[in-house]
Amino acid sequence: MLNIHHLVVKAGDAIILKGIDLHIKPGEVHAIMGPNGSGKSTLANTLSGRAGYEIVSGSVSFQGQDLLSLAPEIRAREGFFLGFQYPVEIPGVGNMYFLRAALNAIRKHRGEPEIDALDFLTLAKEKMKLLELDETLTKRSVNEGFSGGEKKRNEIFQMALLQPKFALLDEIDSGLDIDALRIVANGVNSLRGPERSFLLITHYQRLLDYIVPDYVHVLFHGKIAKSGGKELALELEEKGYGWIEEIAKKSGDA
């Protein structure tokens, strides 16, 4: 599904990602953990096509295509979804209108007919229940005046509607209380399936109690310092990132 080959990325004058390799197969859930400044967000931004990052070397293929050569909206239409760490507010643009425009752009790209307003509303309401979102949300502008938790639930709600093939969720757990985290996790879990893959970026192990990953990777100083199963997250929680620093040093020496 997604193959990252020795990706080196520069932001401003600094090299942030120093050679990332990652292979995600259909149906797999991967988690990337790491301390602040390790390059987690740079990875998310680079993969989704945000401006301001320079690819120094390496490649990323997504379903056999060169992901990095695609415009951000084409990536989205091909089924690449980014759940934002800080979803932006767009005043005056209705949430439902926005989503229907997005869904229809994606459907058109796939050669499917556009969905009409009524069918869309039915679909949207169904998905909103899943995320326990209030119906007033349909009347509001995109993320405008949403609480932190509402913004995050809105991201997952959008994911549920757009049905991507691959979802990269950037710190989807940050700023959530335990109830909101449970709701978000339920939303994500309900979308898991043999054809859909996830990459979770998180700082804390807590999220992974709710969304159990198949693989955990630790990002440190722009490199994946260690990979393992879900138990790696628990080990990290116990030993802290200092432990990884040791490992990183050793692998650097070797």
Add this chain to the structure above:
Amino acid sequence: MDSQAHYLQQFANAAHARSAEPSWLRARREAALADFQRLGFPSQKLEDWRYTNVREISETPFVLTTPKTVGSLSSASREALQDPSFDRGPRIVFVNGIFSAELSALDSSPKGLRVESLCAAPQRDTERLIEENLGQHLADNLSSFAALNTALFQDGVFVHLARGLVLEHPIQILHLLDTTLSDGESACFSRNLYLLEPDSHATIVETVLNFGDTRFLCNAITEIVVSRGASLKHVVLQRGNATSLHVSATQVRQDAASRFESISILLGGKLARSDLRSLLNAERAECKMRGLYAACQHQLVDQHTFVSHEKPLCTSEGYYKGILADRAHGVFNGRVIVQPHAQKTSSLQSNKNLLLSDGAEIDSKPELIIHADDVKCAHGSTTGSLSEDSLFYLRSRGLSEDEAKNLLTRAFAAEITALLPSEHLRHRTDAWLTEYFAEHFLSDGNSNKKPIGVTS
């Protein structure tokens, strides 16, 4: 005699005072006089003078002030000199616009610092600097007052900071405008030039005080150059009275990564007009202009600011507050221009006004003129009276209505006065304000006359 002819005469009368001046200066004065003859005083048809009528200035045949002996100073003036903030750092004092060596204290100036009378300086080594800068930074449209000033200025302050010099104590400039010393309605024209070489830093505190009850015009033009990496904090404390007329303009030129910060307190005056302009002439310059203007009775305070973003990545901030009582008239005009290609500009302006009486008037005009797209610019202006809720809250805690008003008004002012660089200046300003607005809140006789402590 019309005003043009009158000032032509004043110019001729002062010929002997100029006889020792270098030829370049004489030429500039003559050219400026011709400009003034052509322009005359500004009319309200000019957008920049839309709300301010200068008829009282143009119709009064003011006579230029002459040097006075210190012995004849009024007791009020003497008292002002006792202010402890004048004890440290260099101090330069002018009496009715004329330099007083006797009252000044310039011996303690650190190496690399020049603080002196502008008119004394041209005969010495600084002449070249003055020639290069004097009148060279003024925008064309600074009105005919600038032209008149160039033609007639009697003296002023020359400040020069050598590269890298960081001053520990503020430079104190004191202007005593004391009509008890002058014969009839008189005028002074002062001209100041502050040059900060790269990476130098200074605080300059200018105090302008009016005494006496004869009509007096003070026209001051200040040109400031803040070179690359240098920073200047410029504090102006001006207290006018019912017969004082002030028209002052300050033009700043800022080079790369320089900082200019202005804090001004403009308190009263029959007419007090202040123009503060900064040209952000190179990248990453920062400009902060903040001030308080206040007036009561039939007085007028008019604060104009203008920041021109000429190059990318500069930031500017403007914050002015006004308090108007009785039939006073306040004018605020804050203009920001972002020139083409001055991308990544950030500019914020805010103006807040408090009206204390129904006859008072405020005309507020914040302006944005933007020719580049990658900018973040905003301005806001609010006008109102003291919040009823706040007044009620204070009264419910036992304060009288006047005390509550006094407290809230001073709290409104405190947001600006708190920016003053020393405790002493804050107290002095607060005392001025209390005295100035005393009649408004403490006039019912039964009120506690003691000022209420404000937090600052």
Add this chain to the structure above:
Amino acid sequence: MTKQRDQISGSCATDISAREEDSSHAIKQLTEQEYKYGFVTEIEEDSFAPGLDESVVVRLSEKKREPQWLLDFRIKAFRRWLTMEEPRWAFLRYPTIDYQAASYYSAPKKKKTLQSLDEVDPELIETYNKLGISLEEQKRLQGVAVDAVFDSVSVATTFREELARQGILFCSFSDAVQTYPDLVKKYLGSVVPYSDNFFATLNSAVFSDGSFAYIPKGVRCPMELSTYFRINAANTGQFERTLLIADEGGYVSYLEGCTAPMRDENQLHAAVVELVALDSAHIKYSTVQNWYPGNKKGIGGIYNLVTKRGKAMKNAKISWTQVETGSAITWKYPSCLLVGDNSVGEFYSVAMTNNFQQADTGTKMIHIGKNTSSTIVSKGISAGRSQNSYRGLVSIQQKATGARNYSQCDSLLLGDQCGAHTFPYIEVRNTSSVVEHEASTSKINEEQLFYCQQRGISIENAISLIVNGFCKEVLRELPMEFAVEAQNLLGLQLEGTVG
């Protein structure tokens, strides 16, 4: 388009400059839409030769068989105008207008007095059909009555009879002069005096036609009234005059639309609109201004120099909503004189300029009565090499105690060659009033663009969405029919019916 952009992105991956190129390209696509109403109607016109002197004013009045008092009004205005100077304080640069070069009267030739709409020249009916304005009542959307003004005269007014049954008078200005002279005489110049300003004074001297409406006491006008202005003839100045009176407790929503052919010469349009809202009346006046803006090089286009003002008496309300997308030059400040206690004024404006267009527009809210309130929401969008200025006055007079004003002026810049300027004038003279003004200027938010793109929305549509959202507070004030037109004009998609 998509393909080309993909290549741009592909060549330098996610490089910043590519993204900026991307969005600027999209902005270009959006803002370079052709003017759709630029055709010329071939119709025989009866026109005055170019030139302006007192005899033209007299002939104009004769042609319209006007009463003496109206001729006197015109002459007084004309003599005053001769003494006035064209104002130059606005942020507008254009050559001096040659007032002698224009013709001051031009009208489609008609054979006889019209008895019904069936007798309107089919060419004209066709013209309005092309503009999307059907003059045939059975084809009209229910609920909108139209007065169609073609060059200097009104050619048709629909639903006149139906409205008359409720006592609502709606007809061309010329008709009103003949049929309701007392009302016209009473209110003409009562809000915009003949001597008001250079352009209004010129209009007072040479106005040709326009619309007139009177809503009687307590009547709520059951349909939207509208005037559709069309300049067709070359070298013609258009000077319409609109007078709207809502008697005590009356309500009317009035719409105004305008278009003109593409011509290389600049054409002058100097209209005057006067609104009178008597006690407790409410007038809602909406404009979608789409005069020909000139071509991409700045050649041609209408000079739109308009005076619009309403007077609100006790408890009355006047709301101005405007969407200004056309004209080479726009000089326009729809204003409210809040004379009566508790009266309310509103101004909602979207002004979009592109290419070499220049707009200097805003409002004046003059608070005279007690407890009056006003709201100003202005959204400016500048693109190309255009200059877009907001200029507004809020004046709270000493006796207007308890007055309130809230103003918000936001500008959006699309491209680095254009300008966006804000000139608010705030004058307050009493202590019990509260005035708040806020303004901001910025370019389109890159974060918002990226968010939309990440959801699969193309950058062009993303810009449309965001600009639309930016204008929403104003667009939602428009009546439905106009909202659709406005959205098309802005090249935007308005938020759908969902949600």
